[in-house]
Amino acid sequence: MEITKENRKWLDGMGLEHPLVIAGPCSAETEEQVLKTAHLLKDTDTNVFRAGIWKPRTRPGGFEGVGALGLPWLQRVREETGMKITTEIGNAAHAELALKADVDILWIGARTTVNPFAVQEIADALKGVDKPVLVKNPVNPDLALWLGGVERFQANGISQLGVIHRGFSAYNTGHYRNLPKWHIAIELKKEFPDLPIILDPSHICGRRDTILDVSQTALDLNFDGFMIETHIDPDNAWSDAAQQITPARLDEITKELKIRQRSS
Numbered sequence: 001m002e003i004t005k006e007n008r009k010w011l012d013g014m015g016l017e018h019p020l021v022i023a024g025p026c027s028a029e030t031e032e033q034v035l036k037t038a039h040l041l042k043d044t045d046t047n048v049f050r051a052g053i054w055k056p057r058t059r060p061g062g063f064e065g066v067g068a069l070g071l072p073w074l075q076r077v078r079e080e081t082g083m084k085i086t087t088e089i090g091n092a093a094h095a096e097l098a099l100k101a102d103v104d105i106l107w108i109g110a111r112t113t114v115n116p117f118a119v120q121e122i123a124d125a126l127k128g129v130d131k132p133v134l135v136k137n138p139v140n141p142d143l144a145l146w147l148g149g150v151e152r153f154q155a156n157g158i159s160q161l162g163v164i165h166r167g168f169s170a171y172n173t174g175h176y177r178n179l180p181k182w183h184i185a186i187e188l189k190k191e192f193p194d195l196p197i198i199l200d201p202s203h204i205c206g207r208r209d210t211i212l213d214v215s216q217t218a219l220d221l222n223f224d225g226f227m228i229e230t231h232i233d234p235d236n237a238w239s240d241a242a243q244q245i246t247p248a249r250l251d252e253i254t255k256e257l258k259i260r261q262r263s264s
């Protein structure tokens with residue numbers, strides 16, 4: 001795979017003075033929850049609003065997302081706040097619906113990246129599409145599988161690329177929900193310095209009190225941005241309640257990160 005500066009033009013072209021900030025709830029729950037969260041995020045450093053509408057749950061029975069019903073909610077967010085919008089796509093049907101709704105950035109979830117058949121199916125549905133695609137690491141610590149996901153999109157003419165580091169699952173993760181295994185991200189950056197890499201501290205931490213420290217580590221490693229789960233009422237979120245933060249806390253965290261970055 002050859003990753004060139006072309007592949008990161010989408011990010012550099014945004015002309016940001018700070019790392020990219022993608023924020024928004026784990027799941028879109030109701031139109032009101034989505035819009036309220038977005039309007040609070042509009043006054044922070046957030047550039048891109050995230051919300052999962054198709055939710056891959058490890059075990060059945062949890063909230064599986066509102067599905068395509070949430071697409072007009074995301075479009076309203078874009079219209080009313082000017083933020084770009086992004087959501088996870090897990091199969092070709094999701095890809096087609098997200099394209100029809102003109103979602104600005106698409107991301108591939110960790111449970112999808114592990115499956116080359118699923119990734120290929122999505123890459124085929126997105127063939128030649130002029131939108132950024134961000135590939136989360138697979139749930140298992142396998143750099144080749146992660147890069148293989150990126151390669152499948154690149155081979156299908158998708159030139160706006162990026163990866164999201166969300167940690168790796170293990171039986172005993174102790175302090176973390178998913179182990180950061182920073183050396184894998186460092187290896188990736190060494191091999192592909194022009195491939196934008198974004199940190200998702202929410203799924204690494206699994207709790208809200210460590211998000212700042214983990215994010216700072218990523219900034220020290222020259223990550224390009226963050227995807228942070230943000231909810232108007234985190235304790236009552238329908239998925240990933242323990243790790244979500246309020247828009248006000250997100251604002252504090254991004255400001256704190258910038259101060260520490262300037263003084264280092």
Ligand code: PEP
Nearest residue numbers: 026052109110111166203
């Ligand atoms: C998410 O971003 O809400 C999500 C399901 O993430 P992951 O694929 O990293 O588990």
Ligand code: MN
Nearest residue numbers: 026229239240
């Ligand atoms: Mn989540």
